[in-house]
Amino acid sequence: MTGDPGKLSCAEFQMQLPELVGSGADATTHPHLQSCERCRALLEDLKTIAEAARQLFPSVEPPDEVWEHIESAIRQEKEGDSNPPVAPPLIAPPRQ
Amino acid sequence: MPNPFSPTQAPGRVRPSHETDPSTAAKAREGATPAPSGQGNASNGEILARAQAGDHQAFAQLYSLHKRRIYSLCLRMVGNVAEAEDLTQEAFLQLHRKIATFRGDSAFSTWLHRLAINVVLMQLRKKGLSLVSLDEATEPTPDEGPSRSFGAPDLTLTGAIDRLALERAVAELPAGYRLIFILHDVEGFEHNEIASMLDCSIGNSKSQLHKARLKLREALRAQNSQEEQP
Numbered sequence: 001m002t003g004d005p006g007k008l009s010c011a012e013f014q015m016q017l018p019e020l021v022g023s024g025a026d027a028t029t030h031p032h033l034q035s036c037e038r039c040r041a042l043l044e045d046l047k048t049i050a051e052a053a054r055q056l057f058p059s060v061e062p063p064d065e066v067w068e069h070i071e072s073a074i075r076q077e078k079e080g081d082s083n084p085p086v087a088p089p090l091i092a093p094p095r096q
Numbered sequence: 097m098p099n100p101f102s103p104t105q106a107p108g109r110v111r112p113s114h115e116t117d118p119s120t121a122a123k124a125r126e127g128a129t130p131a132p133s134g135q136g137n138a139s140n141g142e143i144l145a146r147a148q149a150g151d152h153q154a155f156a157q158l159y160s161l162h163k164r165r166i167y168s169l170c171l172r173m174v175g176n177v178a179e180a181e182d183l184t185q186e187a188f189l190q191l192h193r194k195i196a197t198f199r200g201d202s203a204f205s206t207w208l209h210r211l212a213i214n215v216v217l218m219q220l221r222k223k224g225l226s227l228v229s230l231d232e233a234t235e236p237t238p239d240e241g242p243s244r245s246f247g248a249p250d251l252t253l254t255g256a257i258d259r260l261a262l263e264r265a266v267a268e269l270p271a272g273y274r275l276i277f278i279l280h281d282v283e284g285f286e287h288n289e290i291a292s293m294l295d296c297s298i299g300n301s302k303s304q305l306h307k308a309r310l311k312l313r314e315a316l317r318a319q320n321s322q323e324e325q326p
Binding site: 017018019021022023024027042044045046047048049050052053054055056057059060061062063065066067069070071073074077 | 101102152156159163164165167168171172180181184185188189192193253257259262263266277278281282287298299301302303305306307309310312313316
């Protein structure tokens with residue numbers, strides 16, 4: 001790998017991309033992109049995808065029944081806790 | 097100019113970090129419904145503390161605060177309404193069982209998301225649908241990634257992407273990639289939050305998000321090229 005960022009191969013540049021993009025730095029100013037149309041196109045596409053993602057899958061409220069089911073299950077669990085199964089006695093009762 | 101790769105507040109989206117500032121929490125809450133107990137002045141911290149002490153009304157308030165985000169995450173991951181409802185129910189039941197163990201080492205929202213993610217992943221594994229498990233997705237895979245991008249420079253995505261096409265492509269991503277993409281690019285979590293949720297390094301989160309975007313690019317380019325064929 002060369003130390004000059006402008007002389008990176010595409011493979012070397014793309015190895016650095018996750019960190020470059022993930023760090024929040026402006027990757028578009030990287031020297032490699034000045035001379036590499038292919039990597040410029042890649043970065044542009046990734047940017048387009050990241051921007052489009054913000055419009056995906058609008059968030060929605062769950063229906064009220066979900067809370068009703070949760071409350072019901074909590075109640076059942078509490079009732080189960082307050083009526084624990086009768087454990088067998090540690091010592092057998094004396095025979096009559 | 098904002099960095100397009102960084103999760104910024106988009107319309108209808110909540111930044112998770114609002115929890116650190118209770119004064120903005122109400123404003124940031126998406127689709128907030130009135131708190132069930134009517135105790136609107138209590139801070140999130142107070143509500144949490146009461147819920148941890150077993151106060152059912154406080155737990156109902158917590159549900160009200162977080163239901164939309166958890167349900168949306170489940171729905172985005174499984175793509176099925178009935179299943180997402182079941183998963184939401186299970187996530188909040190787990191929360192009810194475990195809430196006393198929350199110690200505040202991370203933001204409550206992050207902790208709750210982690211819990212919900214585990215519920216979702218368990219379901220995906222049960223169904224055998226984890227095309228790539230989360231473990232695989234968060235492990236470095238040197239055979240995948242950049243090299244795939246070298247070919248066909250003439251086939252680039254042009255400008256706007258069709259939303260439905262992208263949603264389809266996201267739905268077809270392996271579960272691990274889909275999860276990281278949804279958490280970061282759709283929901284707006286930061287890499288450090290995702291790393292905490294998924295028990296992976298920040299570098300790993302960045303790397304997997306990059307691979308997810310590369311896979312989406314491939315899928316969209318393939319769709320484009322199919323459409324272009326006579």
